[in-house]
Amino acid sequence: MFVLPACQVPLFSRGKALGVLSLGSRSEDCFNDDILRLLEQVASQFAVTLDNALAFQGICSSRDQLAEEKLYLEEEIQRDFATQEIIGDSRSLRSALEQVWTVAVSDATVLLLGETGTGKELLARAIHEGSRRRARTFVRLNCSAIPLGLVESELFGHERGAFTGAIARKIGRFELAHQGTLFLDEVGDLPLDLQPKLLRAIQEREFERLGSTRTQRVDVRLIAATHHDLARMVETGRFRSDLFYRLNVFPIHVPSLRERKDDIPNLVRYFTQKYAKAMDMRIDYISGDTLQALVHWPWPGNIRELQNLVERSDILSPGHELRVPLTELVHGSPGPVLRP
Numbered sequence: 001m002f003v004l005p006a007c008q009v010p011l012f013s014r015g016k017a018l019g020v021l022s023l024g025s026r027s028e029d030c031f032n033d034d035i036l037r038l039l040e041q042v043a044s045q046f047a048v049t050l051d052n053a054l055a056f057q058g059i060c061s062s063r064d065q066l067a068e069e070k071l072y073l074e075e076e077i078q079r080d081f082a083t084q085e086i087i088g089d090s091r092s093l094r095s096a097l098e099q100v101w102t103v104a105v106s107d108a109t110v111l112l113l114g115e116t117g118t119g120k121e122l123l124a125r126a127i128h129e130g131s132r133r134r135a136r137t138f139v140r141l142n143c144s145a146i147p148l149g150l151v152e153s154e155l156f157g158h159e160r161g162a163f164t165g166a167i168a169r170k171i172g173r174f175e176l177a178h179q180g181t182l183f184l185d186e187v188g189d190l191p192l193d194l195q196p197k198l199l200r201a202i203q204e205r206e207f208e209r210l211g212s213t214r215t216q217r218v219d220v221r222l223i224a225a226t227h228h229d230l231a232r233m234v235e236t237g238r239f240r241s242d243l244f245y246r247l248n249v250f251p252i253h254v255p256s257l258r259e260r261k262d263d264i265p266n267l268v269r270y271f272t273q274k275y276a277k278a279m280d281m282r283i284d285y286i287s288g289d290t291l292q293a294l295v296h297w298p299w300p301g302n303i304r305e306l307q308n309l310v311e312r313s314d315i316l317s318p319g320h321e322l323r324v325p326l327t328e329l330v331h332g333s334p335g336p337v338l339r340p
Helices: 033-078 091-104 120-129 148-156 192-204 230-235 241-247 257-278 288-296 302-316 326-332
Strands: 006-013 016-024 110-113 138-142 181-185 206-208 215-217 221-226 250-253
Touching: 006 033, 016 033, 091 120, 091 250, 091 257, 110 120, 120 138, 120 181, 120 221, 148 192, 192 206, 192 241, 230 241, 257 288, 257 302, 288 326
Parallel strands: 110 221, 110 250, 138 181, 181 221
Antiparallel strands: 006 016, 206 215
């Protein structure tokens, strides 16, 4: 068997080992001292060029991430953060908030469990604001609001040409949330084939963009939320058990509005004044009968339903008294009949 003589010259730049320059020859004894000295000079130039290329790639990646963060934060600023205030003093809400403050100071994964419209995102933001990551980005993604074929791209990003329509590189939510918090709402709707990749990103803190073989490493605190019974979904094979156990580190039950009826009057007053101010109106009075009717309604849509009803009521109120269209509750949702 004929073996080619080989020579390997290490590539060093600024004290870092970047690789090896390997050469072969069909001639024996071709790598003499003069050739080796020449190769060392060539290798040093290669090393500088490679180091500069890697540095430029890192600068481009950081620039792209900063640009994506800027766009994302501009979208956040445009949202109405008045709704981020947590209103209420009921026992069930206080119990949930006590758990929020307890876990906020750690980096533990949190799973928020509760019906839709209960304000799970508000508690996720409260956890972020109470953590050491508060100065970094809070990034959210509703897994049920993204088309199935685009969820992986939204989470992990993609390279240009990774799929039809990928005309530019995209930074995913995991990269945007680096050193911050990622909130995955409705995680129970995550496609089954994508769940192992999410599990790896949580456990190993690494992933690859679509269309790339380069591993990205991130430091992200994860908060997930769902209205599904994930344990039941595990039993029926619709959710991976290993991902469920990884998410279920610190579960918090977010109470429905039915469980915190004492908070309804304060919520009604808060939303009334909020929307009246936005519409340059003045509403000073809410009748006791109206409040009692609202307290006794089961609120299948929870706070979101109440908020929308109060906004509509502000619009319909001709004077300084809030006029709530209670008949809409009677005919619009299941539950006991309300008497105005």
